[in-house]
Amino acid sequence: MHDDTILTGTVLSFTGSPFDDAPDRAAQLHEAVLIRAGRIHALGPLDTLTAQAPEAAITRHEGCLISPGFIDAHAHYPQTAIIASWGKRLIDWLNGYTFPEEMRFGDPAYAALIAERYLDLTLANGTTTTASYCTSHPQSAESFFAAAQARGLRAAAGKTCMDRNAPAALCDTARSAYDDSAALIARWHGVDRLHYVITPRFAPTSTPEQLDALGALWAENPTCLMQTHLSEQTEEIEWVRRLFPQSRDYLDVYETHGLLGERGLYGHAIHLTERETARLSETGAALIHCPTSNTFIGSGLFDMGRRVAEGQRIGLATDTGGGSSFSMLRTMAAAYEIGQLTGTALHPAQLIWLATAGSARALHMQDHIGTIAPGMEADLVVLDLASTPAIAQRHVRAEDIWQALFPTIMMGDDRAVKQVYVAGRALS
Template sequence: MTSSKYVHQGSFALRAKILHFTGQPDPLKKSGYQYFADGVLVVENGLIKQVQSSEYMAERGFDLTQCEHFPEHLIMPGFIDSHIHYPQTNVIASYGEQLMDWLNQYTFPAELKFSDKTFALEAAEQFIQLMLENGTTTAMVYTTVFAQSTDAFFETAEKYGLRMIAGKVLMDRNAPAGLLDTVESARQDSQNLIDKWHGQDRLSYALTPRFAPTSTAEQLSMVGELYKANPSVYMQTHLSENTQEMELIKQLFPQAKDYLDVYDQNNLLGERSVFGHGIHLSDDEVQRLAHTKSQIAFCPTSNMFLGSGLLDLARLEKAGVTVSVATDIGGGTSFSLLKTLAEAYKILQLQGQSLHPLKALYMATLGNAKALLLDDKIGNFEIGKEADFTLITLSPSKIQKSRQLQASTLEETLFALMMLGDEHNIERTYSMGNMVYNRLACASDD
């Protein structure tokens, strides 16, 4: 239950262009989405009360003058990021390595600093501010091996009234000594954090073994036991991101038939399990993911930056695997899901596939909400849902303004936004009806 102190009390209305999704969009049939070229969004006590065209509202006696009016802006549901690391904010764009070397050279040293709760709180504040300025209102987040870093993240998310999923990273081998836990300390820390945070306000917990190479079989078995004992929590880890990583799996788990089987043997598959990457999967692994309703988080900017490979989205979708989209900061190179979708488009183009802008923006909103089993609460403007949304300017730069002037259809407008957009397009971000980010206010503060 959401605490009233995080809810915008009373009602207000915004008038602008409005786009949200009601299901998987079909561009040819023009189904699965609602678009109002001149729409009104009404929020009451932190929830969606109404969304309709301004003409419809005026005909029924609604006073349009009470709306804050943004005729050249677009309102969309808040973006949702299904795989991101809050300790990695300041290692973003670190030069010159693939996954395993990148972890050792940049990521692990950065994460050692999070043993300090004060440092972790400052980092969590920076991280959440960056998400909000990019229009992201919900994310599935990796913290560090230190329980206090997880507390710091949840405390900060709670302060802003955000809907977030996060978990303490579990590692008992193949990492610096200062970042290792044990089977028992990981068990106790994880259960304590679940008891403290899971279901508190808008927060949820995710069991978080970093990936199989940094956990012993005993630790992974323990995670499976916790998963069974706490069936409403999530599980997040990495899978088949890099070929060097996959060779290491063969050495560390010789009894497993493939990478996914390492997790499968420990009862870590299921509809609440989110596996980052999934680039280099066998047919058997794809079928097993589909059968267990386990899902893949597609991380385009990270996959390109670290040279990991190209995700075959069509193959996964044909098999029935749920695929969400994610930034994967700090292997990923932008907090912006708009920039992330632009890179996803390019990755699919390289494989003879296409990514329609309606489908892309669906993935970043209602699609990701469905993947994370949160679509009863967020993801679109269905009446009664939580009022998480973003106000987007379509022309924050000369090139975007010039391109948008040439757009003659909704699809062209959205495609230009997706390919050219970034954090500068996000003018405001709202959580439960509260304005938690305002670009104009931030600019005046500077």
């Protein structure tokens, strides 16, 4: 006796990248999807699926798009309570807002409270997987993983490591960063649907000794991801040049210390040299585009057209709280706007691919999540494509699914999220 569920609506499944092929060839639309034991079992016409599973419960989402759950490839859950803080650029943002807030995470109860709040907010916006930075307190990672595990989420996170250029209360050491991270890997990596991410905040807050220690840890744990920041703002790049005068460029700092690799996630990556882009493409590392953050704190414009042409692996992310929204719909809208400013009008299929299959590929989770196909985990978001009067009056004129979806991408928020499924389980 199977615990089967059939969902009906317009089911979106990607068979390829809409950056590599026409959207109508990269994507397939189905009438229904059959979920069995938390995974996608089959897609197709409703009568075909009911014949396969005659006792399945049927949930109808007519007029809605059933998409893979959104995947946020770069976030800072400890910044939840300071999102939308006014008037700072990166370095002042860290000193004025981020570091004072992160000091509060020495209290395990506060860390647990914010982890629960963050995941509730992101799930309400249709995000089913996040790769998050924690604070330098090991407990902050424990709290995130415990909250994600309780919700059955596929999630990734790591204790942030920094041993200089930060308040003493937030600094660890090269030794403790290695030891704490190794202990968290042993406790959480590969447990249920959880992934540990080795996390040096960025080059300016780590000594060469700490970067070496974390590079060694990554070499010892090659199935882990590694996340950091790269070339977010011009002042930051100048700071890195002063701190590491022997390095050819910002990326070379990471490479010298064993922190460049295929499973590396490099947040922002806006102001890159030709040498850096060539090395990133060669290694297959992921660039994580954080459009609302890049505009909110004045970092610059990520050139999506150019990066795609270079063959870069690209994910999409909110970067909360430097990013100004928990919503991946708002993030897609910002990516479209920045694309327009850099000469690339991103197609709706490309935008939703970046927020699902593209981010899954960036996180090396494409065998588990990111598209709706047999064998994949049933993390899904159901989007009401007429969720507000403004969207509905635009939607009614749509001539195809992409025209129907685009107004929700540009104007949608959590009101568009009709239902979220995590491993096949509907959230209330």
